[in-house]
Amino acid sequence: MGTVTTARGVYPVPIFMPVGTRGAVRTLDGADLESVGADIVLANAYHLMLRPGPAVVARLGGLHRFMGWERHLLTDSGGFQIHSLSPEVCDEGVTFTSVYDGSRLRCTPESVVEVQVTLGADVQMALDVCTTLPAADDVVRQGVERTLAWAQRARRHFDRLDEKPEGQALFGIVQGGIDPDLRRESAERTVALGFDGYGVGGLSVGEPRSAMLEALAATVPHLPADKPRYLMGVGDPVGIIEAVALGVDQFDCVAPTRMARHGSVLTSTGRLNLRNAIHADGDGPLDPTCNCITCRRWSRGYLRHLLGVGEPIAWRLLTIHNLTFMSRLMADARSAIAWGRLEALRAEIRARWPDRTGGPSGG
Ligand SMILES: [Zn+2]
Structure with missing residues (x-):
């Protein structure tokens, strides 16, 4: 429609x-x-x-x-x-x-x-x-x-x-x-x-x-x-x-916002757990393809630090990122529908996000 x-x-x-x-x-x-x-x-x-x-x-x-x-x-x-x-x-x-x-x-x-x-x-x-x-x-x-x-x-x-x-x-x-x-x-x-x-x-x-x-x-x-x-x-x-x-x-x-508060980040290459020690020295953004205010300004290492010490701003910045990801996902879906390439997008997403039974549920 x-x-x-x-x-x-x-x-x-x-x-x-x-x-x-x-x-x-x-x-x-x-x-x-x-x-x-x-x-x-x-x-x-x-x-x-x-x-x-x-x-x-x-x-x-x-x-x-x-x-x-x-x-x-x-x-x-x-x-x-x-x-x-x-x-x-x-x-x-x-x-x-x-x-x-x-x-x-x-x-x-x-x-x-x-x-x-x-x-x-x-x-x-x-x-x-x-x-x-x-x-x-x-x-x-x-x-x-x-x-x-x-x-x-x-x-x-x-x-x-x-x-x-x-x-x-x-x-x-x-x-x-x-x-x-x-x-x-x-x-x-x-x-x-x-x-x-x-x-x-x-x-x-x-x-x-x-x-x-x-x-x-x-x-x-x-x-x-x-x-x-x-x-x-x-x-x-x-x-x-x-x-x-x-x-x-x-x-x-509620999953994208709840996950953000736990350091689970949605990116164009799949899910990233910011609590993982590998990100401690991460100088790049959460997702180089993302244009949200968080990705434009702050590094993974900084955001991981904020999360680790419990600074409330971490929850806001990660929530902004995850919801921006959701907006982009839906914009991609709308454009794929308009251009007749929904099947291709579906295959891409299925390849990027290994399925888990049920997925995150609502409430
Ligand atoms: Zn972002």
């Missing part, structure tokens, strides 16, 4: 969304995010609902103004985060314990729509049920049915609300574990409800890469090609290029 048009403007696809769970991409500010070429950032409605609360964000001008970020924002509904808290799930909604103060909280598809309307991002996600894999067939089926019922309730509630941020989009989420038939069915029935875009959830949760790609291949052809198709929680180069080849437009993952 090339681009996605919203009330705010246009963003190119395929695209990677840095994760700013609590309203900030860890260690970066808005100017940093612009410098790494981010066009859309993900924030998490679940966390912002608990701290500082949607009403505070609204009083301070909505999420864009709150974060000092004028480009696109997507809020995730928190289905994935809540799922990791061993919640009680029933047809009505989900009850879980707050990670902040231990209180018991209830979310419904309707309440999550309202929280995200109040936050005011450009895209909001419907609440889904993310099933732990491996799971018995009937458990996966129940997750699909509940996700569909919740998607319908979210759609209706969203449509009934009078006061919404101008042009806010609502995305539905496809579930179905790694069962291709269930994935196809979930895709078709979610599309029948009519959303502005579609998330593919519940993948990259520990299953083998081949199973993830099989489930994805069973899903994407049943999603409309003129609406954004978003693979949730996948952000490693091989996972991204394989998914792009299947038609995925949007990605998010």
Whole structure:
């Protein structure tokens, strides 16, 4: 599709969304995010609902103004985060314990729509049920049915609300574990409800890469090609290029930012572990082909020193580099699509990044 048009403007696809769970991409500010070429950032409605609360964000001008970020924002509904808290799930909604103060909280598809309307991002996600894999067939089926019922309730509630941020989009989420038939069915029935875009959830949760790609291949052809198709929680180069080849437009993952804080650097020749002693005297940049502010100015040896002594600036500079790498990867993918050479790029990336089962997962 090339681009996605919203009330705010246009963003190119395929695209990677840095994760700013609590309203900030860890260690970066808005100017940093612009410098790494981010066009859309993900924030998490679940966390912002608990701290500082949607009403505070609204009083301070909505999420864009709150974060000092004028480009696109997507809020995730928190289905994935809540799922990791061993919640009680029933047809009505989900009850879980707050990670902040231990209180018991209830979310419904309707309440999550309202929280995200109040936050005011450009895209909001419907609440889904993310099933732990491996799971018995009937458990996966129940997750699909509940996700569909919740998607319908979210759609209706969203449509009934009078006061919404101008042009806010609502995305539905496809579930179905790694069962291709269930994935196809979930895709078709979610599309029948009519959303502005579609998330593919519940993948990259520990299953083998081949199973993830099989489930994805069973899903994407049943999603409309003129609406954004978003693979949730996948952000490693091989996972991204394989998914792009299947038609995925949007990605998010905490891995590139989390890895940066641990000294794991993404480069044009593969992964580099900056903690390795070999880099102590490294006079060159992290990646000679990278044009980020970190690579333009500082040596591997200096950055390794900062990391070793725990200077917080190390996390920022490495995060800037890794997110710049992600922006370049996506720009390369877009240009490869435009020039009909996606297969060649896919082969290059697969050769450069030895596959690891599952790859870095989301959350
Ligand atoms: Zn760089």
